[in-house]
Amino acid sequence: MNEQDIPHETMNAQVSPASSQQGEPDGKKIDYWGYIVLSAGVGALIWGLVSAVGTGWGFWEYTSGLKGVAGAFLLGLGAILIGAVQGWRVRKAINPPPRARRWVGMVVALLYVGWVGTFLMAALTVPAIHDVSTDLADPPAFQTLALRTDNLDNIPGADDSDMRGLTPLQRWALVHQKAYGDIRSVRINEPVPTVIAKAERLAKARGWDVAISLPEEGHFEATDTTAFFQFKDDVVLRVRPSDTGEGSIVDMRSVSRVGISDLGMNAKRVRAFLADLTGTVTAAP
Template structure:
């Protein structure tokens, strides 16, 4: 029975390790995206099974000392391994399945320097269209053009500073056109989302529009909207 209990403890800890490895293995191209998600799914199944069995073993066998500590640790690991993907799933089901977010959905900023970098990306560089705009307005009505009393030059420099502070890779800038293009990379899976910022003067005010688009995936799980909100908040 001790051997079986040891296996259960190992499986509980393993579930969290597999969850953590799914992203890095995809980044290293050792797994395809589908393979990484499959690993993620089976790790969750393992976490559920190992977690339940470890809880039962903890109350039935009542281990003492180090084994009791390892049992609790395995239960905690199983819970974390289940909770992290579960929260992502909950978020995914609460937002529309879109991946192209812009403060201006009528005339969204266009990617120029980044366009060649997206040549082989599953999601094309062109704006996703009216249906995406409709879903965005329903889900993220607060994401609109930023209006400032500052001059285009001042706002451009401020926007560039914020983009750098957010850790984005600056791909191209244009002092004359007041345009910034950058790429943001997610931590876990290393997904690359591209950002373009357009600044222009209009009727005595300065307008800033920002667009963030994922290279892969039908749904961005709300990440692009979150990124734009964070940028505008810091601005």
């Protein structure tokens, strides 16, 4: 029997499977994991931003906003982990699923996780206080803006054997001195009214809301508001003539209205403001 004797239908039956495999590929499988990683990554970013901005707009309490940011952070970590595991699983696949969705989701999640991670790192490197002053023995007092009633609650060291018997105010001063020993009263070779006027100009240039400015009395208060959460931190400056009558002694205090830890923001604010106010910061003797 030769090829001509083979029925035509039989030949078609033998050839059709091969031709189907070569010329007509099967339908593509849906990349479920890619969609999951993409949705989780983008969802984490949106969830975190909405939590922060919604807090600033007053839609919910700041504690709820922080929980939302934390939840989005965990979702972002999940997106990165799932994407990495899936990438390892299909690394040797003959027909691997498209990588674009998975990579976009992972990159977006990484950006958000990295942004939140900077705040977490700050929380680990600074003390859990929210009141920073150049004068620990006699901090500048607010006259117009109200100091929060729970200002000395939750000061670190209550269970520390080295601080046993200390009052919250004493613990605050000790923790403050250890973490921010460089923040001290500064001397400026200008009269008190001139220093206050300059401070007011600097505050307005920073977008702070000035509550009161008394150049002759050497007193100034303002409020700085953060971008996303719209957290408000109150600032007070006290400027007094130096003992010699030449120049002025400047003290500054920055206090967060909410929260236990300020993540180092008040110290950063005091350092930057005094540096601009003095040109070069010189500690008062």
